[in-house]
Amino acid sequence: MRAYRWNRCRLGVVCIGLIFAAGxxxxxxxxxxxxxxxxxxxxxxxxLAEISNGTNQENDLSKTGNFFExxxxxxxxxxxxxxxxxxxxxxxxxxxxxxxxxxxxSIAMNQGPDENIAGYFERHDVFxxxxxxxxxxxxxxxxxxAAAGFWYMLSSDKQDEFNGERAWTxxxxxxxxGLTTMGLKGIRNNDTPNNGSWAWxxxxxxxxxxxxxxxxxxxxxxVGIPAYALASLVGxxxxxxxxxxxxxxxxxxxxxxVVGHTIAGKHKQLEIAGxxxxxxxxxxxxxxxxxxxxxxx
Numbered sequence: 001m002r003a004y005r006w007n008r009c010r011l012g013v014v015c016i017g018l019i020f021a022a023g024x025x026x027x028x029x030x031x032x033x034x035x036x037x038x039x040x041x042x043x044x045x046x047x048l049a050e051i052s053n054g055t056n057q058e059n060d061l062s063k064t065g066n067f068f069e070x071x072x073x074x075x076x077x078x079x080x081x082x083x084x085x086x087x088x089x090x091x092x093x094x095x096x097x098x099x100x101x102x103x104x105x106s107i108a109m110n111q112g113p114d115e116n117i118a119g120y121f122e123r124h125d126v127f128x129x130x131x132x133x134x135x136x137x138x139x140x141x142x143x144x145x146a147a148a149g150f151w152y153m154l155s156s157d158k159q160d161e162f163n164g165e166r167a168w169t170x171x172x173x174x175x176x177x178g179l180t181t182m183g184l185k186g187i188r189n190n191d192t193p194n195n196g197s198w199a200w201x202x203x204x205x206x207x208x209x210x211x212x213x214x215x216x217x218x219x220x221x222x223v224g225i226p227a228y229a230l231a232s233l234v235g236x237x238x239x240x241x242x243x244x245x246x247x248x249x250x251x252x253x254x255x256x257x258v259v260g261h262t263i264a265g266k267h268k269q270l271e272i273a274g275x276x277x278x279x280x281x282x283x284x285x286x287x288x289x290x291x292x293x294x295x296x297x
Contacts, residue, residue: 067153067156067157070156070164071152071156074168078171078172078175081172082172082176082179085173085176085263086176086179086180088266089259089262089263095258098254098257098258099255099258101254102250102251102253102254103251105251106201106247106248106250106251109245109247109250110245110247113247114245117239117245118193118239118245118246121239121240121242122193125240126236127236127237127240132237132240132241135233135234135237136204136237136241138208138230138234139204139205139207139208139234139235139238140207141174141178141203141207144174144207144208144211145171145174148167148171149167149171151167151170152164152167152168152171155167162269165267165269166218166267169214169263169264169268170211170264172263172267173210173214173259173260173264174207174210174211176263177206177207177255177256177259177260178203178207180255181206181207181252184201185200185201185203188200192242192243192244192245192248193242193243193244194241194242199244199245199248200245200247200248200251201248201249201251201252201255202235202238202243202248202249202251202252203252204243204244204252205234205235205248205252205253205256206251206252206253206255206256206259208230208231208234208235209228209231209235209252209253209255209256209257209260210256210259211227211231211256212227212228212230212231212257212260213256213259213260213261213264214261215227216228216260216261217264217268218264231253231256232253235249235253236249
């Protein structure tokens with residue numbers, strides 16, 4: 001029996017952090033209390049500063065309230081959104097064809113190539129020490145959820161609906177990929193090269209390729225190509241460490257690509273030269289239909 005490093009693939013989910021806001025102090029208003037000579041009148045400049053400070057605190061509370069309100073609404077709608085996006089993803093003939101081809105390749109690789117690939121990486125380690133731990137962390141679904149949650153939190157705090165929607169789309173895509181991956185792992189339930197369990201497909205690889213596909217759909221090849229390169233290195237690391245067979249990585253990469261591109265493409269807003277294209281309707285004298293070009297500066 002060949003010796004492999006034992007390293008179980010874990011899927012983690014992290015919670016989005018909460019934002020706390022300071023209380024809003026009541027500003028001083030009204031005229032000085034001339035009936036009480038012992039009480040010093042408030043200077044106009046100080047009063048204006050206090051009023052301004054109170055207004056700023058009210059705005060801060062308003063932003064925080066908007067964040068929590070938006071978050072509660074999105075969380076409540078997340079299950080329905082996951083179901084709808086899953087149906088849209090797996091009901092497309094092209095997507096199912098790609099997944100069936102990847103499944104067929106996985107079966108073919110089980111007949112010998114998987115063993116050969118595992119044997120090669122047993123004799124030739126590629127990642128060591130920091131790089132090994134780094135790519136394992138970088139490809140972790142828990143890390144991806146944390147990064148997407150932080151993106152969503154910052155966008156909500158700035159009341160940036162455009163990036164907030166993109167961050168939530170990333171969370172949705174990761175959720176669909178994660179649930180599908182775990183379901184397939186439970187059905188297949190085969191061992192990894194290092195005698196772990198739930199090998200097929202690779203969760204690190206499927207999640208990493210989901211992130212790369214969403215970024216590629218949103219920002220184009222300038223961001224997508226480096227993201228795909230990193231995702232490929234994550235898949236290579238999973239084989240190098242003996243955490244997954246080659247077939248696990250092949251199907252995981254295909255699954256992530258299919259889910260990421262489909263869901264991001266569905267929720268991507270049309271842009272022209274950086275401006276969001278939104279529908280416009282008006283009915284003053286007669287009905288008017290057109291488009292709005294909107295950009296936040």
